[in-house]
Amino acid sequence: xxxxxxxxxxxxxxxxxxxxxxxxxxxxxxxxxxxxxxxxxxxxxxxxxxxxxxxxxxxxxxxxxxxxxxxxxxxxxxxxxxxxxxxxxxxxxxxxxxxxxxxxxxxxxxxxxxxxxxxxxxxxxxxxxxxxxxxxxxxxxxxxxxxxxxxxxxxxxxxxxxxx
Amino acid sequence: xxxxxxxxxxxxxxxxxxxxxxxxxxxxxxxxxxxxxxxxxxxxxxxxxxxxxxxxxxxxxxxxxxxxxxxxxxxxxxxxxxxxxxxxxxxxxxxxxxxxxxxxxxxxxxxxxxxxxxxxxxxxxxxxxxxxxxxxxxxxxxxxxxxxxxxxxxxxxxxxxxxx
Numbered sequence: 001x002x003x004x005x006x007x008x009x010x011x012x013x014x015x016x017x018x019x020x021x022x023x024x025x026x027x028x029x030x031x032x033x034x035x036x037x038x039x040x041x042x043x044x045x046x047x048x049x050x051x052x053x054x055x056x057x058x059x060x061x062x063x064x065x066x067x068x069x070x071x072x073x074x075x076x077x078x079x080x081x082x083x084x085x086x087x088x089x090x091x092x093x094x095x096x097x098x099x100x101x102x103x104x105x106x107x108x109x110x111x112x113x114x115x116x117x118x119x120x121x122x123x124x125x126x127x128x129x130x131x132x133x134x135x136x137x138x139x140x141x142x143x144x145x146x147x148x149x150x151x152x153x154x155x156x157x158x159x160x161x162x163x164x
Numbered sequence: 165x166x167x168x169x170x171x172x173x174x175x176x177x178x179x180x181x182x183x184x185x186x187x188x189x190x191x192x193x194x195x196x197x198x199x200x201x202x203x204x205x206x207x208x209x210x211x212x213x214x215x216x217x218x219x220x221x222x223x224x225x226x227x228x229x230x231x232x233x234x235x236x237x238x239x240x241x242x243x244x245x246x247x248x249x250x251x252x253x254x255x256x257x258x259x260x261x262x263x264x265x266x267x268x269x270x271x272x273x274x275x276x277x278x279x280x281x282x283x284x285x286x287x288x289x290x291x292x293x294x295x296x297x298x299x300x301x302x303x304x305x306x307x308x309x310x311x312x313x314x315x316x317x318x319x320x321x322x323x324x325x326x327x328x
Contacts, residue, residue, distance in 0.1 A: 003232060004209035008175050015168055045168035065269065068167060105229065 010134065013156035014042065014101060016148040017132040020158065021097050022049035030096035030126045031056060033087070035080060035117070040068025042101060053096070058083055081116060088124045095124040100133040110135050127164040133157045174298065177319035178206065178265060180312040181296040184322065185261050186213035194260035194290045195220060197251070199244060199281070204232025206265060217260070222247055245280060252288045259288040264297040274299050291328040297321045 021027045032050060034043050037059035044067070046055050057070045058080050069075070076083045080102070098121050103110050114135040121131055122139045130145075131137060136157050145158040185191045196214060198207050201223035208231070210219050221234045222244050233239070240247045244266070262285050267274050278299040285295055286303045294309075295301060300321050309322040 002205070002209035002212040003203075003229070004175070004179055004205040007205050008172065008179060011168070011172050011175065015172060039167075041166070041168040041171050045166035048166040065167070 009152065009155055013147065013151045014099075014132070014134070015045065016151050017156050017158050018042070018045055018049055018099060020148045021130050021132060027096050027130055028126050028128050030094045030129065031091060033058065033091075033095050033098040033124065035084075035098065035100040036102045037062060037064050037068075037070070037075070038101070040064030042099065043070065044068040046099065050097075056087065056091075058087070084117060084120050084124075088120050091124055093123070094126050096126055096129050098125060098129075098131045098133075100131065100135070103134045114138075122161070125161045127161060129161045131157075131159045131161075133159070173316065173319055177311065177315045178263075178296070178298070179209065180315050181320050181322050182206070182209055182213055182263060184312045185294050185296060191260050191294055192290050192292050194258045194293065195255060197222065197255075197259050197262040197288065199248075199262065199264040200266045201226060201228050201232075201234070201239070202265070204228030206263065207234065208232045210263065214261075220251065220255075222251070248281060248284050248288075252284050255288055257287070258290050260290055260293050262289060262293075262295045262297075264295065264299070267298045278302075286325070289325045291325060293325045295321075295323045295325075297323070 031054040032046060034046055034055055034057045037043055037057045043057055054074065056074050056076055058076045060079055062077055076087060102113065114137055118137045118139050125131065134156060137159060139159065141162055143160045143162065145160055147153065147156060147158060195218040196210060198210055198219055198221045201207055201221045207221055220238050220240055222240045224243055226241055240251060266277060278301055282301045282303050289295065298320060301323060303323065305326055307324045309324055311317065311320060311322060
């Protein structure tokens with residue numbers, strides 16, 4: 001499979017996971033965390049699917065399209081390993097959905113990073129809240145959800161925090 | 165439609181156009197031009213779909229994934245408005261397929277750029293050769309092909325040069 005094909009499938013999986021989260025009853029009330037702004041396309045999709053929600057975006061090097069730039073209050077600039085712990089203190093147990101697309105393509109590095117942020121997400125997320133991630137996350141007690149129809153296994157990962 | 169949605173559809177259209185070109189009988193013999201390397205995903209797809217063909221890639225700022233880097237002979241570095249005219253002198257009337265994904269998102273700029281490269285492509289391409297482009301191109305006498313099934317109009321553009 002070409003890298004283009006693989007990329008398209010990953011983007012389709014990402015969209016399907018966000019659209020699943022956006023369906024009525026699938027995500028509790030509360031703010032959304034978007035880890036990685038990039039070009040801002042996914043932030044734009046989250047905004048469209050979750051109108052009226054606070055979406056906080058974490059990014060080290062802000063370089064998004066002007067049409068997809070969060071306002072200053074919702075853009076948390078810095079290294080996620082520093083900014084996320086502070087955000088956890090502020091939002092502990094209240095975050096409805098985390099979308100994380102931070103893969104660098106370096107598998108060992110991505111796995112180490114995922115291991116580092118998983119416990120932070122576990123603290124941040126609300127009961128029954130969701131995490132959609134391009135990387136597998138290991139969080140004890142959380143439920144791994146099946147992917148939406150048409151999405152191949154391991155293209156994306158969906159997790160739900162248990163009820164308190 | 166969100167920017168993510170729009171992006172996915174453009175990537176799907178790009179893939180469909182390349183796959184159409186790669187089907188037996190749709191593209192004559194000859195080298196391929198890829199205008200813009202970017203991350204190299206589309207170059208990777210072209211390589212996979214057209215094994216054994218010479219694929220020349222034009223890029224100003226080379227910043228591709230290591231897995232998708234053309235060799236020095238096939239990577240033409242520089243401003244396309246300077247490198248493409250030289251390539252036309254070398255390959256006049258022999259290029260089987262041009263894929264061009266150079267859109268900047270600035271519509272006026274993209275239109276001006278497309279107008280500038282269209283006559284160069286008209287000279288480079290072989291009889292019955294194809295151009296797949298993210299931008300509309302106006303080339304007198306060329307045939308605009310219908311897009312592959314499932315691709316909405318104006319997501320991508322496919323042109324065929326007439327028989328000599």
